[in-house]
Amino acid sequence: MGRKVILATCSLNQWALDFDGNLERILRSIEKAKSVGAKYRLGPELEICGYGCADHFYESDTLLHCFQVLRKLLESPVTQDIICDVGMPIMHHNVRYNCRVMFLNRKILLIRPKMLLANYGNNREFRWFSPWNKLRHVEEYFLPRMIQDVTGEDTVPFGDCVLSTKDTCIGSEICAELWNSRSPHVDMGLDGVEIFTNSSASYHELRKADHRVNLVKSATTKSGGIYMFANQKGCDGDRLYYDGCAMVAINGDIVAQGTQFSLDEVVRTSLTASHLGPACWLWDYLRRSGQAGFLLPLSGGVDSSSTACIVYSMCVLVCQAVRDGNSQVLEDVQRVVSDVSYTPVDPRELCGRVFTTCYMASENSSEGTRNRARDLAAQVGSSHMSLNIDIAVKAMLGIFSMVTGKWPQFSANGGSTRENLALQNVQARIRMILAYLFAQLNQWALGKPGGLLVLGSANVDESLTGYFTKYDCSSADINPIGGISKTDLKSFLQYCAEQFQLTALKSIMAAPPTAELEPLADGQVSQTDESDMGMTYSELSVIGRLRKISKCGPYSMFCKLIHTWREALSPLQVAAKVKHFFKMYSVNRHKMTTVTPSYHAESYGPDDNRFDLRPFLYNTRWSWQFRAIDDQVGIQHRGHILIFHFPQPAWEFSDEARP
Numbered sequence: 098m099g100r101k102v103i104l105a106t107c108s109l110n111q112w113a114l115d116f117d118g119n120l121e122r123i124l125r126s127i128e129k130a131k132s133v134g135a136k137y138r139l140g141p142e143l144e145i146c147g148y149g150c151a152d153h154f155y156e157s158d159t160l161l162h163c164f165q166v167l168r169k170l171l172e173s174p175v176t177q178d179i180i181c182d183v184g185m186p187i188m189h190h191n192v193r194y195n196c197r198v199m200f201l202n203r204k205i206l207l208i209r210p211k212m213l214l215a216n217y218g219n220n221r222e223f224r225w226f227s228p229w230n231k232l233r234h235v236e237e238y239f240l241p242r243m244i245q246d247v248t249g250e251d252t253v254p255f256g257d258c259v260l261s262t263k264d265t266c267i268g269s270e271i272c273a274e275l276w277n278s279r280s281p282h283v284d285m286g287l288d289g290v291e292i293f294t295n296s297s298a299s300y301h302e303l304r305k306a307d308h309r310v311n312l313v314k315s316a317t318t319k320s321g322g323i324y325m326f327a328n329q330k331g332c333d334g335d336r337l338y339y340d341g342c343a344m345v346a347i348n349g350d351i352v353a354q355g356t357q358f359s360l361d362e363v364v365r366t367s368l369t370a371s372h373l374g375p376a377c378w379l380w381d382y383l384r385r386s387g388q389a390g391f392l393l394p395l396s397g398g399v400d401s402s403s404t405a406c407i408v409y410s411m412c413v414l415v416c417q418a419v420r421d422g423n424s425q426v427l428e429d430v431q432r433v434v435s436d437v438s439y440t441p442v443d444p445r446e447l448c449g450r451v452f453t454t455c456y457m458a459s460e461n462s463s464e465g466t467r468n469r470a471r472d473l474a475a476q477v478g479s480s481h482m483s484l485n486i487d488i489a490v491k492a493m494l495g496i497f498s499m500v501t502g503k504w505p506q507f508s509a510n511g512g513s514t515r516e517n518l519a520l521q522n523v524q525a526r527i528r529m530i531l532a533y534l535f536a537q538l539n540q541w542a543l544g545k546p547g548g549l550l551v552l553g554s555a556n557v558d559e560s561l562t563g564y565f566t567k568y569d570c571s572s573a574d575i576n577p578i579g580g581i582s583k584t585d586l587k588s589f590l591q592y593c594a595e596q597f598q599l600t601a602l603k604s605i606m607a608a609p610p611t612a613e614l615e616p617l618a619d620g621q622v623s624q625t626d627e628s629d630m631g632m633t634y635s636e637l638s639v640i641g642r643l644r645k646i647s648k649c650g651p652y653s654m655f656c657k658l659i660h661t662w663r664e665a666l667s668p669l670q671v672a673a674k675v676k677h678f679f680k681m682y683s684v685n686r687h688k689m690t691t692v693t694p695s696y697h698a699e700s701y702g703p704d705d706n707r708f709d710l711r712p713f714l715y716n717t718r719w720s721w722q723f724r725a726i727d728d729q730v731g732i733q734h735r736g737h738i739l740i741f742h743f744p745q746p747a748w749e750f751s752d753e754a755r756p
C-alpha cells in the first residue's frame with residue numbers, strides 16, 4: 098500500500114557572508130515548506146554562508162558563524178516537525194569539508210560531507226575543501242559545545258551514509274556528484290534508497306539548464322525513485338549568476354520545476370529560458386550595491402546597445418515582479434530610486450529613473466551613430482545625454498604639445514601608426530573619465546541622492562584580440578556582456594527587437610561595427626573593426642571557442658580550421674589567420690588582467706581573473722608552434738609549397754558539456 102510523502106526543495110537567493118540574510122531566507126523557505134505539509138526540506142549547497150565565499154572559507158570566523166546560524170535554526174520553532182537538510186562548511190579532524198547537515202526536532206541526524214568536488218570552470222572547491230574519500234564509512238563527529246547545548250548530543254555520525262526512516266530511505270548527493278560518471282545515486286539506488294536529494298550551487302551558462310534537467314531525469318529513469326534538486330539563485334557577490342531551477346523528478350519525469358530567471362528571493366517550486374541571466378544578475382548587483390542606477394556610454398553600436406537592452410530587460414522583469422505582488426522587489430526598487438511611494442508599472446518609465454545613457458561625440462563621430470544612440474535611448478526610455486568631447490581632446494593634446502613641441506597626426510594626415518593609435522586612445526580614454534564624472538555627479542546635478550554604476554560593453558572577441566583601448570570605456574564598474582561574443586550579441590539584439598518591439602535595433606544591427614576614432618572620409622566612416630582586426634567577428638567566434646572550449650593551441654587550432662574552413666580558405670590563408678590571432682591575443686593578454694568584472698555567460702569566456710587563467714607576458718613570436726603549423730602547410734626551407742595531409746587531432750576532448 099503506497100503512502101504519500103510531501104517533500105520540499107527550493108532556490109534561495111543567498112549572499113556570501115550575509116549570515117543574517119541567509120538565515121532569514123532559510124527560515125522563510127522552511128516555513129513555506131511546512132505550510133504545504135512537507136516533512137522534509139532541502140536547501141542549496143553551503144546555503145548558510147553562501148556558496149561564493151571563496152577564500153573566506155579559510156577563515157575560522159566563517160565556520161564559527163555557520164555553527165551559530167545552525168544553532169539558531171535548531172532552536173527555532175519553525176524547524177520543528179520537519180527534517181531540515183542545510184549546507185555549511187565543517188572542519189572534522191582538522192580537515193575542511195563541504196557538508197550537508199540533516200536535523201529533526203533539535204537533533205542532528207547526520208552530517209554528510211561532499212565526496213566528489215567541483216574543480217572546473219569557475220569552481221575551485223579543492224582550494225578550500227577535501228573530498229570525503231571513505232565510501233560507506235561513518236565516523237563520530239564531536240559537536241561544538243554551543244550545538245551540544247541545544248541538541249543534547251555529544252557526537253553525531255559524519256560520513257557517507259543515508260537516512261532510513263520507518264517508511265522510506267533518503268540519500269544525499271551534493272551538486273557535482275550528480276555530474277560525475279560515478280554518481281553516488283547509482284549505488285544508493287541499488288541499496289534501496291528511494292528519495293535522492295541534490296543540494297547544488299550551479300551557476301548559469303547558456304544551455305546548461307537543459308543538461309541539468311537531463312541528468313536529474315536520468316538519475317531515476319533506471320532504478321526509479323524521487324530526485325529532488327535545490328539550487329542557489331542570484332548574484333552572491335561575484336561574476337556568476339546561480340540560476341535556481343529547483344526541481345523534482347519521479348521515475349524519470351520532471352513533476353515540479355521552479356523558475357530559472359526570476360527576482361524572487363525564495364522560490365519553492367516553467368522554465369522561462371532566454372537571455373535573461375545578465376538582467377537578473379544586474380538587478381541583484383544594483384540592489385545589493387546600494388547605488389542609484391546605471392550610467393552607460395552609448396555609442397550606437399551593437400555592444401553598448403546590447404548592454405542597454407539588458408538594462409531594459411531588467412526593468413521589464415522588475416515591473417513584472419511588482420505586478421506579481423513581490424514586495425521584496427518593490428521595497429528594493431523604492432530604495433534604489435529613493436522614493437518610498439514609488440510603484441514601477443512601465444519599464445520605460447523605470448528606465449528613465451535608473452538608467453542614464455550618454456553619447457560622446459568627437460570630430461570623428463558620424464551622424465548615423467549619434468542618431469542610432471538617440472533613437473534606442475528614446476525607445477528604452479533612458480535619460481539620455483549627447484555631448485562633444487573635442488575640447489577635452491584638444492586640451493590634452495595641447496598639454497602634450499606644450500611639453501614636447503610636437504603635435505601627433507592621424508595616418509590619414511600623414512602621421513605614423515604610433516601617432517594614429519595615440520590619437521585614437523586619447524579620445525577613448527577621455528570618454529572613460531567623463532563617464533565616471535557623470536556617474537558620480539549626475540544625480541547631484543539633478544538634485545537626487547546617490548551615484549550611478551558605470552556599465553561597460555567590451556565583448557569576448559575584443560577582449561581576446563585586445564581590440565580596445567586599455568582604460569577606456571571598457572574600464573567600467575561592471576560589464577554585463579564581457580562573457581558574450583559579438584555573434585551571440587547580435588542574436589540577443591534580434592530577440593530584443595522582436596520581444597520588446599525595439600525597432601531602433603534594426604539599423605544598429607545593420608551598421609558595420611566601427612570605433613569611429615579616425616577621421617571620416619567625406620562624412621562617411623572610414624574605419625571598421627573587422628578590417629582593423631584582420632578577421633571577421635564570425636571567424637573570431639569560431640576561434641574563441643576552439644581556444645577555450647576545445648583547448649587548442651596554435652597547432653591544433655590550425656589542424657581543425659583547415660577542415661572547418663576548407664571551402665572558403667586555403668591552408669596558407671588559414672595558417673595566416675591562426676598566426677595573426679595568436680599574435681594579437683598574446684600581445685594584448687595583459688589587458689585582461691585589468692578588464693572590468695563581467696557576467697559569466699558562456700564556456701568560451703576569456704576572463705583572466707577567475708575563469709581563464711593564463712600568463713599575460715608571452716613570447717609573441719610563438720616560434721615553435723608556428724613552425725609546427727608551417728611544417729603542416731608544407732612550407733619547406735627550400736621554399737617549395739607541398740600540401741600534405743592535415744591530421745584531425747585525436748585529443749579532441751571538450752569540456753563544453755561539463756558544468
Ligand SMILES: Nc1ncnc2c1ncn2[C@@H]1O[C@H](COP(=O)(O)OP(=O)(O)OC[C@H]2O[C@@H]([n+]3cccc(C(=O)O)c3)[C@H](O)[C@@H]2O)[C@@H](O)[C@H]1O
Nearest residue numbers: 518521522525563564565566567612614629684687713714
Ligand atoms: N606586456 C604588457 N604588459 C602590460 N602592459 C603592456 C604590455 N604591452 C603593452 N602594454 C601597455 O598597454 C598599453 C597599450 O594598450 P592600449 O593603450 O590599449 O593601446 P593599443 O593596444 O596599442 O591600441 C588599442 C588597440 O585597439 C584598437 N582600438 C583602439 C581604439 C578604439 C578601439 C575600439 O574598438 O573602440 C579599438 C586599435 O586599433 C588598437 O589595435 C600601453 O600603455 C602599453 O605600455
Ligand SMILES: Nc1ncnc2c1ncn2[C@@H]1O[C@H](COP(=O)(O)OP(=O)(O)OP(=O)(O)O)[C@@H](O)[C@H]1O
Nearest residue numbers: 394395396398399400401455456457458554570612
Ligand atoms: N561616441 C561614443 N559615445 C559614447 N560612448 C562611446 C562612444 N564611442 C565609444 N563609446 C564607448 O566605448 C566603448 C568602446 O568603444 P568601441 O569603439 O570599442 O565600441 P565597440 O566595442 O565597438 O562597441 P559598440 O558596438 O557599442 O560601438 C563602447 O562600447 C561605448 O561604451
Ligand SMILES: NC(=O)CC[C@H](N)C(=O)O
Nearest residue numbers: 215272273276298299756
Ligand atoms: N557546486 C558544484 O558542485 C558545481 C558543479 C556543477 N556541475 C554545476 O552545476 O555547476
